[in-house]
Amino acid sequence: MSDISRSAELNPPKSAEAQPGAVQHRSQSVTKRILLWLTSMNLAVTLLVILAIASVIGTVLKQNESFNSYLDVFGPFWFAVFRNLSLYDVYSATWFVAILLFLVASTSSCVARNAPAFLRDIRSFRLNAQEKSLRAFAHKADMKSTAKPESLVAPIQALLERAGFKSRVKTQPHEILISGRKGGLNRIGYVLTHVGIIVILLGGLLDSKMQLKLMDALGMVKVETANIPVSEVPAASKIHVGGLQAFRGTVNIPEHKWGDVVFIGLKDGYVVQELPFKIFVNKFSIEHYDTGMPKSYKSNVTLTNKETGQEITKTIEVNHPLHYMGYNIFQSSFGDGGTKLKMKAWQLSGKAGVAQPIDSAVFDKKRFDFNNQNYQLEFTDFRMYNINPVMDDKGVVHQKNYGPSVTFKLRNAAGEAIEYQNYFLPISFKGHQYYLSGVKRSIGGQEQYLYIPADQKGSIDTFMAYLAMLSDQAKMQQIAARLIGDVSSSVDGKSAMSNEKLTQSASASIAELVHVFVQQGFPAMQAKIESALAQRKLSPEASKKAEQASISVVRSVLERAFLETLAAQDGKQEFTDKDAKFFDDAMDAISALPAYGSPIFVQPTSFEQIQSTGLEVSRAPGAIWVTIGSIMLVIGIFMNFYIHYRRQWVLLKPDEKGTRILLAGSDIRKNIDFDKDFAAFSSELMAATESKPSESERPA
Amino acid sequence: MSVPKEHMMPMLDASLKLNKDPGRRIGIADVLYTLIALGAAVFAYYHYREYLWGPQIGMLFGFAIGVSFLGWLWPATRWLVGVVAVVSLFTVYQYGLYAPGGEAVGRIKLHEIQEGHFFLKFFLSSPAATMWMVTLFALAMPTYFFGMWRRSVFAEKVASALVWSGIAMGFIGFFARWRESYLINFDYGHIPVSNLYEVFVVFSVFTSLLYLYYERRYQTRALGGFVMMVVTAALAFLMWYQFSQAANTIEPLVPALKSWWMKIHVPANFIGYGSFAISAMVGVAYLIKEKMGGDGVNDRLPSLAVMDDIMYKSIALGFAFFTIATILGAMWAAEAWGGYWSWDPKETWALIVWLNYAAWLHLRLSKGWRGTAMAWWSVGGLLVTTFAFLGVNMFLSGLHSYGKL
Numbered sequence A: 001m002s003d004i005s006r007s008a009e010l011n012p013p014k015s016a017e018a019q020p021g022a023v024q025h026r027s028q029s030v031t032k033r034i035l036l037w038l039t040s041m042n043l044a045v046t047l048l049v050i051l052a053i054a055s056v057i058g059t060v061l062k063q064n065e066s067f068n069s070y071l072d073v074f075g076p077f078w079f080a081v082f083r084n085l086s087l088y089d090v091y092s093a094t095w096f097v098a099i100l101l102f103l104v105a106s107t108s109s110c111v112a113r114n115a116p117a118f119l120r121d122i123r124s125f126r127l128n129a130q131e132k133s134l135r136a137f138a139h140k141a142d143m144k145s146t147a148k149p150e151s152l153v154a155p156i157q158a159l160l161e162r163a164g165f166k167s168r169v170k171t172q173p174h175e176i177l178i179s180g181r182k183g184g185l186n187r188i189g190y191v192l193t194h195v196g197i198i199v200i201l202l203g204g205l206l207d208s209k210m211q212l213k214l215m216d217a218l219g220m221v222k223v224e225t226a227n228i229p230v231s232e233v234p235a236a237s238k239i240h241v242g243g244l245q246a247f248r249g250t251v252n253i254p255e256h257k258w259g260d261v262v263f264i265g266l267k268d269g270y271v272v273q274e275l276p277f278k279i280f281v282n283k284f285s286i287e288h289y290d291t292g293m294p295k296s297y298k299s300n301v302t303l304t305n306k307e308t309g310q311e312i313t314k315t316i317e318v319n320h321p322l323h324y325m326g327y328n329i330f331q332s333s334f335g336d337g338g339t340k341l342k343m344k345a346w347q348l349s350g351k352a353g354v355a356q357p358i359d360s361a362v363f364d365k366k367r368f369d370f371n372n373q374n375y376q377l378e379f380t381d382f383r384m385y386n387i388n389p390v391m392d393d394k395g396v397v398h399q400k401n402y403g404p405s406v407t408f409k410l411r412n413a414a415g416e417a418i419e420y421q422n423y424f425l426p427i428s429f430k431g432h433q434y435y436l437s438g439v440k441r442s443i444g445g446q447e448q449y450l451y452i453p454a455d456q457k458g459s460i461d462t463f464m465a466y467l468a469m470l471s472d473q474a475k476m477q478q479i480a481a482r483l484i485g486d487v488s489s490s491v492d493g494k495s496a497m498s499n500e501k502l503t504q505s506a507s508a509s510i511a512e513l514v515h516v517f518v519q520q521g522f523p524a525m526q527a528k529i530e531s532a533l534a535q536r537k538l539s540p541e542a543s544k545k546a547e548q549a550s551i552s553v554v555r556s557v558l559e560r561a562f563l564e565t566l567a568a569q570d571g572k573q574e575f576t577d578k579d580a581k582f583f584d585d586a587m588d589a590i591s592a593l594p595a596y597g598s599p600i601f602v603q604p605t606s607f608e609q610i611q612s613t614g615l616e617v618s619r620a621p622g623a624i625w626v627t628i629g630s631i632m633l634v635i636g637i638f639m640n641f642y643i644h645y646r647r648q649w650v651l652l653k654p655d656e657k658g659t660r661i662l663l664a665g666s667d668i669r670k671n672i673d674f675d676k677d678f679a680a681f682s683s684e685l686m687a688a689t690e691s692k693p694s695e696s697e698r699p700a
Numbered sequence B: 001m002s003v004p005k006e007h008m009m010p011m012l013d014a015s016l017k018l019n020k021d022p023g024r025r026i027g028i029a030d031v032l033y034t035l036i037a038l039g040a041a042v043f044a045y046y047h048y049r050e051y052l053w054g055p056q057i058g059m060l061f062g063f064a065i066g067v068s069f070l071g072w073l074w075p076a077t078r079w080l081v082g083v084v085a086v087v088s089l090f091t092v093y094q095y096g097l098y099a100p101g102g103e104a105v106g107r108i109k110l111h112e113i114q115e116g117h118f119f120l121k122f123f124l125s126s127p128a129a130t131m132w133m134v135t136l137f138a139l140a141m142p143t144y145f146f147g148m149w150r151r152s153v154f155a156e157k158v159a160s161a162l163v164w165s166g167i168a169m170g171f172i173g174f175f176a177r178w179r180e181s182y183l184i185n186f187d188y189g190h191i192p193v194s195n196l197y198e199v200f201v202v203f204s205v206f207t208s209l210l211y212l213y214y215e216r217r218y219q220t221r222a223l224g225g226f227v228m229m230v231v232t233a234a235l236a237f238l239m240w241y242q243f244s245q246a247a248n249t250i251e252p253l254v255p256a257l258k259s260w261w262m263k264i265h266v267p268a269n270f271i272g273y274g275s276f277a278i279s280a281m282v283g284v285a286y287l288i289k290e291k292m293g294g295d296g297v298n299d300r301l302p303s304l305a306v307m308d309d310i311m312y313k314s315i316a317l318g319f320a321f322f323t324i325a326t327i328l329g330a331m332w333a334a335e336a337w338g339g340y341w342s343w344d345p346k347e348t349w350a351l352i353v354w355l356n357y358a359a360w361l362h363l364r365l366s367k368g369w370r371g372t373a374m375a376w377w378s379v380g381g382l383l384v385t386t387f388a389f390l391g392v393n394m395f396l397s398g399l400h401s402y403g404k405l
């Protein structure tokens, strides 16, 4: 027997029509068996649980990424396994859709089987119930009254009515049966709930990628994987207006440009859907709160109906889409539309500290040669605002705007690229200002920062001038010689001649060390000192001392060079705390330069912003069905839960002392509520009929 | 299948008659209360009509009708609504004295106002009121357990009073925070259901209120300790979140959340989450009682049948509201993201939670499953729900932009 008949067990056995699913087990045809299986509660629950588990997959595995990134993560073997299981787009995978369709089938056959019987049942009063079957009920009570049965009918019907029951009476010579029922809407709730589910699922299926996948499977459309302009996309990858009933696609359109197609992601590429209108972007704008956080994204667009030429101008905003010609247009993202950039390229080695102007734009490329090597600058993005979390002195995190930045890749002749993000303005940390450059060596890698200290005027010039000085080996030797001269003349009075020679060779090697430091960093310099000392075969302590002495000499030279840079900059002589901090920061920056990976430092100076807006365009003919289904579902659920479908019978049998009364009742939900309401009703019944409880009797 | 023995027992026990009168008539008090609620809505409408538009007007009057209905169903809520309304209006009035014309005063000035005013500083401002809520709820749990252990009706009544007061303070803090967001900066203004901190407050208040309903309905306070355990755990998290990450700072809304759908989607969700939490904790009590010998031996907890029934009732209520919430979410998504269903992780987990309880309901209703297995399932259901509520924000990324930890 199927499950539904078990829940209907409270029904009196006589009323066979109220026992849906009372199908004979013998001699079942195959279709009947399949139907029985489809309508079984076991299948329903299993489907619900399977669907829940299957849904988890797509939340754990990020969906619709590029195939390459999956390949990176899983390796070739698992990549292929997962691809074959369609795990990269689980929710439109055939097997997943099949589960949904199964649920539709199961729910529909359930409703188809139960609904007619349920609806018939709520109109029946079941007046043919026999005492025997009433006694089989779990909820029953026997009582005895001294009144005549006929005189009890009216008060009992009144009582039933007070309790919300509609009632009917069947009078027979030997007994009177009063039958009440209420809450028939509960059964309608069942129908609404389940039909609602079916309607939602079918509506959703209508709006899914099903049709597109079918077209792909039948070869009616070809997935394009290359990143090419729309005009170059072959016709085979394009779908004409009306070709797809439902879709969701996206398109990026720069300001003052137009678009009339959207891209729909499919497998590892996309197809192009044409639109019956043109979208011209007048302006894209972002408003900000005073914290710098974005407050709104808006696109002002002009739409032109391609057939009639009619134009409308509207603003699309997040949470305020535009509905046009049966299409929905949403603000979904934004980006750069080719902002014009002016920059300075500072050489970091060789003739360091020299700047050349670069004029370019986002999405442009610039080639240049350095030390006979080919490089290419590829400008990829411009950002007006960069809001980053920054911890203050008290350890509290604040959002801070770093201002505009430009992102570019530096690609060498071998095709290897490093990504940089350079900021236009110096950024202040703890009262000191720096020019920031973020470096990313691999896609998705950790971003590291180069901090170039800005001078008192907030300019990068002092640092670059200093770098230029340090890169000038002759100059460094001069400084080193002067320094040694100062020191040795104050210490002893050896002959000036030998001093001169010594000074020269020492200063040359110091200048060399500075050169190594600037070009290759501190560790390289240290290594060089160590290897030089190793040739002199000193004791370990002496060697250590000599090494430290060399380093401190180099440091003194670097300091002197810094003082001279300052003097040359603005004729200043004394060395303030700010300068000391600048010097330390400059040392850090210079030490970091070899790892920076670029022979030049690109300092963006000005821009003319051109943005692009990312719009999503969709057609969803199923949405209306989903809405209707949802309303049915909600109303149905509330009816199902909060309207109790109940029956109560009162059987009156005359006997010598008056009347034997049998009260029986049923509620499909076997909850305590009914236990209590039934108990309450039976005491009221006793009061109304002036009867006493009696032992239940076996029916004759 | 026949009704199990324990189901039959209460039938004979008239004292267990529910405190619900099935044919409860509408009395004078109901009419008066409804008139006051509607009057307040009309008053609000006349005063602010230039700021209100279609759905908001519907919500205003819908709210008044909803509150009236609740007052009829559960008279005690009238006191709650009355106290919260009066105190919140007082708070708003006090703020109004410092910010004439409803102007924004900025964060620093707001802080000064709060510090300089005795009532605001210690009771009425959202930080103060919320701390009161936390304290009262946290005290309620041990008090309930103590009352159950010592069979002290007095202690249990005190515990209920603590919960009632905690709920009142929670709502007072909620409305104060709503006002404060506008005081900081008019642009920031929003109903405080927009981030993880704010919804944890909502969760605590809703769960406690729903619990009190069952407490009254089933005339037992023995389950209070169990339910308040979840609430206390939520509050422990809230406190950690507040003190380690300054999460209680009022921030402006990101564009995606600037929608009136949020106002109804989120509360509906939390009726669901709260109900599921209650069913799980009642499940825990059920399992404990069963381990200790079931009915008969131990009468501190309600009978297994009663707990089974509460579990069902609260899952049903939770399921109904979770359905509404998910549908509202879909409608919102249709407006904000371009499609009513995007299989975003949060969305998908909501579906998983929903399917899980749908399966539970079918097993109970149509297969007649009861007892231990269902209790375990509802405890497990809370794990799934918690993952949907918190885990998704912590471990998975998606379009739902609030509440990154």
Ligand code: HEM
Pocket (backbone or CB within 6 Å): A004, A007, A038, A039, A040, A041, A044, A048, A103, A106, A107, A110, A114, A190, A193, A194, A197, A637, A640, A641, A668, B316, B358, B361, B362, B365, B366
């Ligand atoms: C996602 C799919 C489904 C949902 C959301 C759903 C929802 C519901 C709800 C809310 C109830 C009322 C439960 C109660 O009152 O405690 C119910 C009852 C029921 N459902 Fe489903 N259901 C679904 C699928 C199915 C399927 C596939 C079947 C077919 C076997 C089914 C058969 C039933 C039956 C027989 C009842 C009992 C009706 C009664 O006697 O009141 N349901 N369902």
